[in-house]
Amino acid sequence: MLKTHLTLAFVILSFSLISQVTVNPVLDTQKLAILPFDYAQDGTEIPQSDIETGFFTSSNSMKAFYEEASYGKMTIDGTVYPYRTNQPPLFGTGYTNCYPVDSVIANQPDVDYSIIDNIILFAHDTVSGKSCGAGNSSSEKLPFTTPDGQLEFRRSGFRTEFYFPNDFSNTTSSTIAHELMHSFGNGFHSNSYVKENGEWKVQGYGNVFDILGLRSQASHPCSMLKHKLGWLTDNEIETVVESDTFRIYALEQTLPGQTQSLIIELPNQVDLQPNDTFKFDRLYLEYRGLTGFDSRTALQRRVRLKDNTYYPNDNPHGLSVIGVDCESMGECLPMLIDMHPDPIGGIGASYFPHEASDAPLKLNETYDVENNQISMEVVNVSEGNYIDVYISMPSNTGTETVKSNDIKVYPTPVKNILNIEGHEGRVSVDVYDMYGKLILSEITSKTLDVSDLASGMYILVMKDLTTNEQTQKRIIKN
Known part of the structure; x- marks a missing residue:
């Protein structure tokens, strides 16, 4: 080193x-309600089974991608509902020209809105000139009035196909993976x-x-x-x-x-x-x-x-x-x-x-x-x-030199007791969090009890009280 x-x-x-x-953590299971709307009724809609496979069951699915990307800390799950056919027509400009209005998507009698984090729309129609993009997402949870009360959930809409086994992104749909990422707060x-x-x-x-x-x-x-x-x-x-x-x-x-x-x-x-x-x-x-x-x-x-x-x-x-x-x-x-x-x-x-x-x-x-x-x-x-x-990194001037190789600390990650070695006498220890806030200050000879610290990374600034030499170390508290 x-x-x-x-x-x-x-x-x-x-x-x-x-x-x-x-x-702003997005962790654990994100529940999806996936609602396909068939306005054309011409037999060319995406099969419901393809939507299920593309989102949840394929090895290249959205579920598989987000589990890998989050290191298993987040996943998606949910229900692909049957196609809606007897719905108010699409009209308006922009979003409402391409997808059902919020009052429609939030009042489907077979959906339990109280358990969902995202609502996903698929719209199938053959009307030309709509200028509809392949995907659209909110970047946060939005308020909706539902049969289950006033609730908030994310909203995404798609007019795109799935690709099996995968498209160029290695997922079943680059567009859907991209828009879901927007919906998670980006x-x-x-x-x-x-x-x-x-x-x-x-x-x-x-x-x-x-x-x-x-x-x-x-x-x-x-x-x-x-x-x-x-x-x-x-x-x-x-x-x-x-x-x-x-x-x-x-x-x-x-x-x-x-x-x-x-x-x-x-x-x-x-x-x-x-x-x-x-x-x-x-x-x-x-x-x-x-x-x-x-x-x-x-x-x-x-x-x-x-x-x-x-x-x-x-x-x-x-x-x-x-x-x-x-x-x-x-x-x-x-x-x-x-x-x-x-x-x-x-x-x-x-x-x-x-x-x-x-x-x-x-x-x-x-x-x-x-x-x-x-x-x-x-x-x-x-x-x-x-x-x-x-x-x-830049060299700096100052009255006290901080050496990084004299005093040794172990183990790291540490759970309870941190051992301190390599100094001649007693040592003062200042523990800072990653915001620069002083969390703990003690004088010790060989050990430091960190059991009360929250999990995370900390900076230790230590001074040998015999030699006046200072040392800075990073530790991880489990």
Whole structure:
């Protein structure tokens, strides 16, 4: 492990911005009521059995995808109801031109609204000129007046087919998986920062490694989204506060307690394009092992170029850098930063958003973070398993030096008693949570009782009272 000296001032200041991504957990079983409406009655509607298979029973179903993406912390279940045929006609503009109005969907006599989290609509009709998209979702639970009382649940509507065994996203429906992700509290897309004609620009849907983006290269939501939804916890996320080499395990695999994302709180905001409103105040770092729902064939990974040749994109393993803006739009927005911003394949993608297909930082490549004395280099790749990344953080001045390699603490994760070794005399210990709040302060010689601390990650700032040397350590409390 590579170590450097830090100052106490930097350690304390670095806490103040940590964990500003608000965690709104979506966990356990999300109950769905799936209501198909047949207005055409021409015999070409999606079979009810296909809806059941596409949502729940196929190995590539929505249920299977979300169980993998959430590491088994969330699943979906529910009922596919028979087609509704004797319903008021579709009319209006926008949403009500494409789907039944809320008063209709919330008053179906065979539905128990009191137990559901989502209502899913399928509308089948043959009227042309409606300009209806393939999918539409609320980004939160909405209020409805139902026979079971005033209730709240999410609402999604679809006019799309299922694909068996799967479409390019490895799910039975990329569109449905995408819209369900919106419904779980994400009213935005996973975009990218790429260069066009030498200038940085935001590309909508541009994260091609994310179900909320174009998902052509991978399907799992990015690490910021997994953090927000409570699928990645403090046990799998490490905040970088000092120069070191870090191992990042594959984001798509279920590896409790292993680091699957790093967060860097930026001392200075990164403003790649002054002509837009977005500025990054933190980075999420992740590695895609490209297994499970993130796997793709060589044919799927290649990128068509402007001259109708193909860039093979056959070595996509590396570090994905997600810039996060928590100020511009009132919520934290993730954007994949293209580490290779020159035109892909030396020519450029024929479909411009695919420029980010080579976004990850590869083995022995270095990225210097703009406007900050921070750099990162991929120093090892175990394809499909993990990468090792050396991160250089700013050197700082101050009156007291914090050493990271003198005092030892173990075990971590810890449940009750933390052992402290490597100091000459008694040691003062200040325990901070990830918001920078002082939780515990004691003077001890060999052990610290942490049994009363809540589960999570903590920072220990320790001072040897004999030598006056200070040490900072991260621990995980189970």
